[in-house]
Amino acid sequence: xxxxxxxxxxxxxxxxxxxxxxxxxxxxxxEAVDGQDGLDKAKQQAVDLVLTDQNMPKMDGLTLIKxxxxxxxxxxxxxxxLTTESSDEMKSKGRAAGANGWLVKPFDPQRLIEVVKKVIG
Amino acid sequence: MTRKKIxxxxxxxxxxxxxxxxxxxxxxxxxxxxQTTLLLEEAVEKLTTSFMAIHQAVDARQHSINRLxxxxxxxxxxxxxxxxxxxxxGQHVNTAITSMQFQDMTSQLLDRTLRRVSGLREFLxxxxxxxxxxxxxxxxxxxxxxxxxxxxxxxxQSLELRSMLRKSVEQRHLExxxxxxx
Numbered sequence: 261x262x263x264x265x266x267x268x269x270x271x272x273x274x275x276x277x278x279x280x281x282x283x284x285x286x287x288x289x290x291e292a293v294d295g296q297d298g299l300d301k302a303k304q305q306a307v308d309l310v311l312t313d314q315n316m317p318k319m320d321g322l323t324l325i326k327x328x329x330x331x332x333x334x335x336x337x338x339x340x341x342l343t344t345e346s347s348d349e350m351k352s353k354g355r356a357a358g359a360n361g362w363l364v365k366p367f368d369p370q371r372l373i374e375v376v377k378k379v380i381g
Numbered sequence: 382m383t384r385k386k387i388x389x390x391x392x393x394x395x396x397x398x399x400x401x402x403x404x405x406x407x408x409x410x411x412x413x414x415x416q417t418t419l420l421l422e423e424a425v426e427k428l429t430t431s432f433m434a435i436h437q438a439v440d441a442r443q444h445s446i447n448r449l450x451x452x453x454x455x456x457x458x459x460x461x462x463x464x465x466x467x468x469x470x471g472q473h474v475n476t477a478i479t480s481m482q483f484q485d486m487t488s489q490l491l492d493r494t495l496r497r498v499s500g501l502r503e504f505l506x507x508x509x510x511x512x513x514x515x516x517x518x519x520x521x522x523x524x525x526x527x528x529x530x531x532x533x534x535x536x537x538q539s540l541e542l543r544s545m546l547r548k549s550v551e552q553r554h555l556e557x558x559x560x561x562x563x
Contacts, residue, residue: 271485277478315489315549344486344550346558355563364558366482369475375560 262288263380264305268298268312268324269342274365278311278342281369282376295319299327306333309380314343314350322357329358338379342367388521391528398532402504402539406497409546413490413497416553420490423555424483431477438470479557486550493546500542507534 265287267278272293279289290307292298294316302310310328314321321341328334340361341354351362363375445463449455455463511531515524552558 269485271488274482274485277481281475281478344489344552346551351561359563361560361562363560364552365485366479366552366555366557368479368557371557371560375562378562 262286263308264288264290265309265311265376265380266290266292266298266302266307268292268295268310268316268321270294270313270316274313277369278367278372281367281372284369285373285376287376295321295324295327298324302328302334303331307337309376310334310337310339311342311376312339314341314345314354322353325354325357325359340375340379342372385521387525388528391525391532395528395532395535398535398539399508402535403501405539406501406542410494410497413494416550417487417490417494419553420483420487420555424480427480427555428477431473431480434473435470435477438466438473442466442470480555483555486552489550493548497542497546500538500545504535504538504542507531507538 265282267275267282267289268291269275269278270293275291275293279291282289290301290305292301295312296318298310298312299319310324312321312324319327321343325339325341328337328339338360339358340363341359342363342365343350344365346364354362360379361375363372442463445455445459508531511527511534515527
C-alpha cells in the first residue's frame with residue numbers, strides 16, 4: 261500500500277510540484293493550504309510523513325509541527341520542513357519544535373524523493 | 382537653550398528621522414527588487430533551456446517511432462537511445478520543476494516589498510496628520526511638543542515595520558537548496 265504524505269504549502273504551484281514529484285515516485289499525497297488546514301487534515305487522516313513550508317497564513321510551519329507533536333498519533337511521525345528559510349537560527353527552531361529534517365527551496369524532485377525514501381522508505 | 386534652538390533641534394531630528402527611515406526602507410525595496418529580477422531572469426533562461434530540451438527529446442522520440450512504424454528495424458544504438466529517452470525527459474522535467482519554484486520565492490519578495498511600501502505610506506500619513514494639527518499661528522512651545530510627538534510616533538512605526546519584515550528569502554539563484562536531516 262502506498263505511503264501517504266501530507267504536503268503543506270500556501271503556494272498552489274509549489275504544492276502541485278511537490279505532489280507531482282511524489283506521486284510519480286508512488287506516494288499518495290494529501291495537500292493542505294496552510295498550517296491550520298494541515299493540522300485539520302492530519303487529524304482527519306493519519307499520514308506517514310508531513311512535509312511543510314514555514315511561512316504561511318493562519319498557522320506557520322513551526323506552529324504546525326509543535327501542534328502535531330502534541331498529538332499522540334504524530335509523536336513519532338517524520339516531519340520535514342521545505343522552505344525558503346535557510347538560516348541556522350530557523351533550522352534550530354525547527355529542530356527544537358520537532359522537525360526531522362530541513363530542506364531549503366528550491367527543491368530538486370530527484371533529491372526530494374531520495375530524502376523521502378530515506379525517511380519513510 | 383533658546384526657544385529658536387530647541388525648535389531647530391526638533392525640526393532637525395524629525396527631518397533626519399524621516400530621511401533615515403525612508404532611505405533604509407527604500408534600500409531594502411531596491412535589494413528585494415534586484416533579487417527578484419535576478420531570480421526571474423534565471424528562471425526564464427533555465428525554463429527556456431528545459432522546454433527546448435524536452436521538445437528536442439520528444440521530437441527525436443517521435444522520429445524513432447515514425448521509423449519503427451514504417452517497418453524499419455531499430456539499430457542497437459537506437460534501441461538504447463529510445464530506452465533512455467524517458468529518463469532524459471524526466472531529467473529535463475526535474476530541472477524545470479526546480480526552476481519553476483521562482484514563483485514561490487519572488488512572490489515572497491514582492492509581498493515583502495508591497496508591505497514595506499504600504500508601511501511607508503502609513504508613515505507619510507502619520508507625518509501629514511501631525512503636520513495638519515499644527516496651526517500657522519501656534520506658539521513655538523506647542524510646535525516643539527507636536528514635533529516631539531510626531532518624531533516618537535514615526536520612530537515606533539519605523540521599528541514596527543522593520544520587525545514585521547524579516548527576510549525569509551536569501552536565495553539569489555535557482556540551484557536546489559541544502560538538505561539536512563536531524
